[in-house]
Amino acid sequence: MIIFAHRGASGYAPENTLAAMKKAIELGGRAIEIDIHSVEGELYVYHDRRLDHKSSGTGIISDVSREYLKTLSVDGEPIPTLWEVMAYLSKQNCLVNIELKGMTCLAPFIALYPKLIKELGFRADQLLISSFHHGFLQEFRRSYPLAFIAPLLEGVLLNTTDIATQLDAYSIHLSLSFITSELVDDAHSKGLKVFVYTVDHPEDIHQLNKMGVDGIFTNYPDKATQTLAQA
Numbered sequence: 001m002i003i004f005a006h007r008g009a010s011g012y013a014p015e016n017t018l019a020a021m022k023k024a025i026e027l028g029g030r031a032i033e034i035d036i037h038s039v040e041g042e043l044y045v046y047h048d049r050r051l052d053h054k055s056s057g058t059g060i061i062s063d064v065s066r067e068y069l070k071t072l073s074v075d076g077e078p079i080p081t082l083w084e085v086m087a088y089l090s091k092q093n094c095l096v097n098i099e100l101k102g103m104t105c106l107a108p109f110i111a112l113y114p115k116l117i118k119e120l121g122f123r124a125d126q127l128l129i130s131s132f133h134h135g136f137l138q139e140f141r142r143s144y145p146l147a148f149i150a151p152l153l154e155g156v157l158l159n160t161t162d163i164a165t166q167l168d169a170y171s172i173h174l175s176l177s178f179i180t181s182e183l184v185d186d187a188h189s190k191g192l193k194v195f196v197y198t199v200d201h202p203e204d205i206h207q208l209n210k211m212g213v214d215g216i217f218t219n220y221p222d223k224a225t226q227t228l229a230q231a
């Protein structure tokens, strides 16, 4: 199973900050998940649409200025640009799942993606691009036919795995609340990996492992590793 440090090691450090990335690597993490938004064309690593709940700021992230964003923090840690995070992770030999979260992040990300490969030295198979916005993935796929992409789903539909095959996805990312063995088997029969979010409890990890799930997103990557070692 691949263990993705969800928003970095967010159980131990402020989520989606460089501190959370460093903590994940320090804990031995080899896969990291982050969320991105665009602010005045620059990509930032941050989860929520609004700044109010998790940062020292207020307002909708895509509506503020970069100058204002620079003054904010998440529990004392700056909100990093995607480039800052990727520059750090490029030296760690890890897999990065970049979730396209913000409604305005697609165009800047399409422009940035080749630079992650050419300037930071990532291999295409180290970059897994996911989103709940499947139209974004479709457009991204048109620009980069060989990129690794993955649709995120909050629930289960009749054609759940078809959504992923139509996108020529590498994996399908499903909620712990809706995962079933049938769904895992169906995805595997279509050549898709199955990654499940967000999984922190040992019993869930054991159950998913038995189902043959290929990876999980967890806020406590070290504990998940220990749980699997006991399986």
Ligand code: G3P
Pocket: 006, 033, 035, 047, 099, 130, 152, 173, 197, 198, 217
């Ligand atoms: O990518 C898996 C998971 O991060 C999706 O949910 O809300 O944590 O971005 P969320």
Ligand code: CA
Pocket: 033, 034, 035, 099
């Ligand atoms: Ca996410």
